[in-house]
Amino acid sequence: MMRLVLALLALAASGAASAQQGAPSADAPKDAATPTQSATHAGMGHPAAACAEAKVDCAATAVPAFAKDGRLWVAFSVGKSVYAAASSDNGATFSAPTAIATVGDGVIDAHGDARPKIVALKDGTLLATYTTRPDKQMIGTIFTARSTDGGKTFSAPQALLNEGGQRFDSIVVNRKGRIYAGWLDKTHALKAKAEGKEFLGSGVAFAYSDDGGKTFKGKSILIDHACECCRMSGALDKDGTPVFAWRQVLDGNVRDHMVAKLSADAARATATRVSDDDWAINSCPHHGPSIAIDAAGDWHVVWFTKGKKRQGLYYARSLDAGKSFSEPEKFGDDARAAGHPTLVAAKGRLYRVWKEFDGTTTTVAMQMSRDNGKSWTAPRVVAQTLDASDHPELIAHNGAAYLSWLTHKEGYRLMPLPRDEKSAAAPQ
Amino acid sequence: MDFKPYGRGAFGQLTKAHAGKPLIVHYWSVTCPPCLVELPQWAKIAAEKKGFDIVFVNTDGDDERARAQARIEKVGLSRAEHYGFADAFVEKLYFEADSAWRGELPFTALVAPDGGVVTVTGAVDDPLIVEWLEKRVRK
Structure with missing residues (x-):
């Protein structure tokens, strides 16, 4: 047994060489999860899915977007199909869903941080994104599909990229209608593996679209070594360019958070570290x-860490466009087991x-918070x-501001959040 | 090979079933590259283990199980005891193993013969896991 322990230590020391063993091969077929325009699905869902019908209550994840006409759209998947469904009563009831795609082989990324998404553009266009992975590989392909008829039909899904491997897209639309996409990209990792080199994590890649998501330009990996299994998050800065946040793999396998402001043409990203948690x-x-x-x-950024310097959920803000961040504040x-924090800004309030x-x-x-995150109301339970x-x-x-939450027992819920401190602080 | 269903109460049932003997419960997923990288090392531990039991729990859903099985076969772990998450209420499954666990992987529970549990987030070379294995050697 001591031999085994020693062998383990030796393996740990040589971890650099083996770090990419688990990565898929670079020449893996990318067409294995080609979607088709079919409304049927194989019925193989996540364990103990609520049900197997094509409705949001049967999904594991749901991402909302309000359309120009006031309808609430939700993107979700059940089994091997991705859907969008609309609600005219803030999520109480949904119309029959529109099938966006069905994958023949492989799985749809709809579990934990990974999820199909939808955004509503000013001209009424709906842009849905989702990721598929073939059965035998851990290589993702991000697909986009558009609807220009109010969600009645969606265009044939298009792969954002046909090689490499992509997951965890984040879409941000500015006031002029330019759509920015950020995602985690395995291309450099696959290349390094093929060359027998070490490469930790994924690249952080960006692109933009000026035609409502029909085509994306300037696709490029601008930063390397993002933690490959955590979502990215994006928000629109005051000047109309986006800012993205993600978990980075820093020297010494430290998995702390970075943010990057993207240039208007998505060609440059200026990244800074949010917090030195030393995880x-x-x-x-x-x-x-x-x-x-x-x-x-x-x-404003929220995150989870189990670092040497701090553990749990934290919040920090930057008043100088990311040059510096406030001392992380625990909440x-x-x-x-507090987890999975998210935040949103709405008309002078932050939630x-x-x-x-x-x-x-x-x-x-x-x-x-009504003072840009300096102080916060006491925590209040809004759903259980x-x-x-x-x-x-x-x-x-x-x-x-609304909480959008899909639960097994209650189904989909959209809940308005209080607007004033008094009701925000009131016990449930 | 077979993945036995791992649902609510499974952690308690496992520790009970293995009471009196040290037990390692190792959680992993095909969506966790570090888990896949170190799976061969766990296969080696499982093959050479003496005086303790080891159980593997795949935290993926049914739709990923074929992929998980292929990984297990590739590293020669087919004959080990395998479970697969069979309940979408993952918070409950995490909580039963460790109330502070949010689902980060790889994750390993080191269970003493009297049922005492120490958990480790991270790789197989974590000092707690190495020490635990060394201690079993001295015994």
């Missing part, structure tokens, strides 16, 4: 950050929500469930 770990947290930018142009209850679990009940807790649930999502529309 040195060779693991997948499966737990990405969230960024929001308020009307004044202040940046959430560690005794209840942050996160999940807590006490062994029986999962709670979404909320705090509001006694069974499986999605991560909480926040969405702002017409100056109001």
Whole structure:
């Protein structure tokens, strides 16, 4: 047995050489998960999915977007199909969903941080994105599909890229209608592996579209070594360019957070570290950050860490466009495994929500700030469930903020968040 | 090979079933590259283990199980005891192993013969895992 322990230590020392063993081969076929325009699905879902029907309540994840006409759209997947469904009553009921795609082989990334998404453009166009992975490889392909008829039909999905490997897209649209996409890209990692070199994590890649998502230009990996299993988050800065946040793999396998402001042509990204948490770990947290930018142009970031310097959920803000960040401020209850924080800015108010679990009940807790994140109301429970649930999502529309949460027992819920401190602080 | 369903209460059932003997419960996923990189090392531990039991729990859903099985076969772990997450209420499954676990992987529970649990987030070369294995050697 001692031999085994020594062998382990030796393997640890040679970890550099083996670090890419688990990565898929560079010449893997990319067409294995080509989607088709079929509404049928194979019925193979995540374990104990609520049900197998083509409706949002049967999905594991749901991402909302308000369309110009006031309808709430939700992107989700059930089995091997991706759908979008609309609600005219803020999520109480949904019309029959529109099938966006069905994958013949492989899986749709719709679990934990990975999820199909939808954004609504000013001209009424809906842009849906989702990621597929073939059965035998861990290589993702991001697809986009558009609807220009109010969600009745979607265009044949197009791969954002046909080689490499992409996951965790984040879409940000500016006031002029330019669409920015950020995602995590394995291309450099696959290349390094083919050359027998070490490469930790994924690249951070960007592109933009000026034709409503029909085509994306300037696709390029601008930063390397993002943690490959945590979501990216994006927000629009005051000047109309986007800012993205993600978990980076820094020297010494430290998995702390970075933000980057993108140039208008998506060709340059200026990255800074949000916080020195010193989480040195060779693991997948499966737990990405969230960024929001308020009307004044202040940046706000929330994240999870188990670093040497701090553990739990943290918040920091930057008043100088990312040059510096405030001292991280802890929130959430560690005794209840606080996790999956997200935040949103809505008309002079900032909201942050996160999940807590006490062994029986999962709670979404909320705090509001009316002074750009300097102070926050006491945490208040805004929703609960006694069974499986999605991560909480926040969405702002017409100056109001909403919690969007899909739970196994209750189904999909869209809940308006309080607008004043008094009701925000009131016990449930 | 077979993945036994790992649902609510599974962690307690496992520790009970293995009571009196040290036990390692190792959690992994095909969506976790570090897990896949170190799986051969876990296969070696499982093959050479003496005086303790080891159980592997795949935290993926049914739609990833074929991929998980291929990985297990590739590293020669087919004969080990395997479980697969069979419940979407993952918070509950995490909580039962460690109330502070949010699902980060790889994750390993080191269970003493009396049921005492120490958990480790991260790789197999973590000092806690190495020490635990060394201790089993001295015994």
